[in-house]
Amino acid sequence: MAVLVKIPTQLRAVAEGAAETEVQGSTVAEVLNGLYERYGELRERICDEDGTLRRFVNVYLAGEDIRFLDGLQTPVPDGAELTILPAVAGG
C-alpha cells in the first residue's frame, strides 16, 4: 500500500533533497522503516536506538498526531499522507 510521506526541511539534506516521497507499508512503523531503507541517515535523526521516535519529533497521519491513535502501530490506509514535523514549535 502506497503512502505519501512529507519530509520536513530539516531532514531533506539526508533525503536527497526530497520534500515528499511514496513508501509502502500498512502501519506507521512499516512506512517509517520503508523510509529508512530508502534514506539510511534518516533513522538516527528521528529515532532512538530502540526504534521509538525521538521526543522532539511529531508524526501525523492525515493531520492527526499518531499519539492520539495507536502510535507506531497505527494502521495506515492506502493513499494516506504521513507528515513528519519538529515538535518544538509554537507557544
Added chain:
Amino acid sequence: MAVSHLQCKECKAQYPLEALYVCERCFGPLEVAYDHSRSKLDVAELRRRIQGGPQNIWRYADFLPLAGGPPGPSGRLASRVGLPAGCTPLIRADRLAARLGLREVWVKNDAANPTHSFKDRVVSVAVTRARELGFETIACASTGNLANSVAAHGAALGMESYVFIPADLEEQKILATGVYGTKLVGVDGSYDDVNRLCTELCAERDWAFVNINLRPYYAEGSKTLAFEIAEQLGWELPDRCVIPVASGSLFTKIAAGFEEWTELGLVGDPARPAPKMNGAQAEGCSPVASAYAAGHDVCRPVKPSTIAKSLAIGNPADGPYALDLARRTGGSVDAVSDEEIRAGIKLLAETTGVFTETAGGVTTAVLAKLAARGDIDPDERVVLVITGDGLKTLDAVRDTFETYKIEPSVEAFERSVPEGQTAAGLRSASASVVA
C-alpha cells in the same frame, strides 16, 4: 553585544544566528547562547547601564539576541521605535496575601503592555531580530494574545503580517487582532492543529513565524520579565514565582533570566537557592501538570477543553524542560478547574484591583491552592505573574455579579441599594437587580 550563537538544548550542536529553530542532528530545540566573558563592566556599572536605559525592554538589550543592539536611530537612551513593551508594574498585594494567609505577595501585572499581554515582550524581540535578518513579513500561530501582538507590531513597523488562530477564539481576541489590518486566518481546529499547519507553512514561505523559525529569539523576550521583577525588587530575587504554563516557554525563560543575572552577580546571593518555580495549568488542558503528578519526564499530548483558551496547548513544546525546572527548584506544576479559574479572576480583582483574563485566573487559583495546601512558607516572598488583561475574556465574568437598576431618584437608590458593603457583598441583595 554578548550574543554568540544558537545551540541545541539537547546535543549542544552549534548553529549561526539565523532563522533556525530545530537541531538538524537530533531535532532538539535551538536556543540563544551568550558570551558575557568579554564584558568588562562590573556589577555597579552594569546596573547603572540598565537604569540609564529606556523605560521598556530595551534597557536589557545586553541580554537579548540582537546583533545591532536596541532598535531605532536614537540609541539606547531613548529607544522607543515600534511598540515598546515592558516596564510593567510590580504591585505589592497585601490584601491578596492576607486573604491567603501569606505575608508577602507581589503581582507582576503584564497586562500593562501595549496589546495587554506579556506577548509584546517576545514579539518585540522576535520582530526586531526578523528585521535584522531581512524578513519583510511576520506571522504566528496563536491562542489569541500572540495574535494581538503580532498584528499590532506589523502595523507599528510597517511589516505585512499573517496571523493564524483557532476559529473559535474569544471574540475580544479576534476583534483586537483584525483591527490592526493583518491577514487574520481562523483555522477550523485546535491550537495544535494551527501550530502543525504553521510549521508546514513555515517551510514553504519566506516569512518570520515569530514562534516557529524565530522561536529561539522570541523565547528570549520572556527573560525580560525576570529582569524587571529582580530590578523592581531592588536587585533581589523572589523566593517563589507562580507562572502560567502553556508551551512552557515563559515558565522556563523566567527561570533562565534569574539564572543569567545570578551568574553575572547582578542579583542575589549565589549561595541562596534559586526561586521555586510553580507552573499553573487549567485542568481542561494540563499535559504538564499531569506528567508532573505522575512522575513522568515527558508530556502526553491532550485535546484541550477549558475556558483558559490562551493556555490551551495540548502538545507543549517545552513540557520536558518545564517539568525538570519545577522539580529542580522545589516547585510544582498544578492544575485548577474552570470554576476555580473564575474564582481566581474574582479573587485577584477584589483584592488588588487587577482584572485579569482566564490565564491569570489559572495562576491566581494555583497560588490559592498552594497556600491552602501549606506549600508556601508564610515568610516567603512570592511573585504572581499575571500575563493578560480581563477585557480579553469577558465571558469568564459574565453573570458573576449583579447590577442594581433604579429610577434616577434618591428615594429609589435608598430603597434598592444597601450601603456600606463591598463589591463582594453586593450579590446577596435586592429584588430589583439585573444581570
